[in-house]
Amino acid sequence: MPQRGRPRGFDADEALERAVEVFWRQGYEGASVSDLTAAMGINKPSLYAAYGGKEELFRKAVARYAEKDMAYARSAFAQPTAYEVVATLLRENVLAVTRPDRPAGCLSIQGGTACSSENAPVAGFLAASRLAGEGALADRFARAVAEGDLPAHADPVALARFVMIVSEGQAVHAAAGVSREDLRQAAEIALAGFAAASGARLPEQATGTV
Known part of the structure; x- marks a missing residue:
């Protein structure tokens, strides 16, 4: 000991x-x-x-x-619409995983995704943390459905899983050397896909502007 x-x-x-x-x-x-x-x-x-x-x-x-480097997630969840939640998450995540003063990527991804069976509790801990984040995002989307921000047919769980897969992919690609600009471009494509698949109200629709 x-x-x-x-x-x-x-x-x-x-x-x-x-x-x-x-x-x-x-x-x-x-x-x-x-x-x-x-x-x-x-x-x-x-x-x-x-x-x-x-x-x-x-x-x-x-x-x-989570408290320091992912503080942007708390700001994202506070956004008034589902679209803005996702836009903030994906855009800020691009910045977070490519910070010049930090290692590229994400601690929760690089930290233990390839753990041996001996360290299965560590891998399980990280997986549970990611699933908790996905669950919180699904709850936020469910609220958006209840508020009429997302249409009734939107699937909060599937949408949350999609966003998490994209954000985790951003971290993996950042660690592999993909540039911030390329990640930003991919984030905008994913955001457009989220809007199309979910029927989310875009900011101009939410404010009633044309």
């Missing part, structure tokens, strides 16, 4: 931010405890004392990533 010690002489929040970077670049399995402690500027006993262990640290890193 790893030796446990008291975390002293370091900023736990700053160290967690550095762990986010390591997991993002190397994935859960690719990031060793030594890699993490070196980047975080702490020793192993301090890591275990402050965060509980590698898996617990990873979960905290994902939570930090």
Whole structure:
């Protein structure tokens, strides 16, 4: 069992931010405890004392990533129409996965999609997180149907799955080196597809302008 010690002489929040970077670049399995402690500027006993262990640290890193790097999602969900929700999500996601000061792509995608069976709980945790986001988006679309923003025949679950597939694809392609401009172009095509498939009211229709 790893030796446990008291975390002293370091900023736990700053160290967690550095762990986010390591997991993002190397994935859960690719990031060793030594890699993490070196980047975080702490020793192993301090890591275990402050965060509980590698898996617990990873979960905290994902939570930090969601809070900080995906803050745009909260803004997107607050948009007044389903079309604007999706437009904000896809356009802002393009910016997020191509930030010059961050690794390309998305921590929740790169972090553990290729985990071995030994680390199945990590892969399951990430999958559950993504499904929770998809479920929240489906709920938002269901509200849009109830409010008359989307037509009664619109399928909130299918639409949410479509948007999540596109956004996750953006992250995968960004990590593979696809440019921001190419991702932006694809996002606009996907947005047009969402509007056509869902019957969503476009902004000018929602405001009554021509």
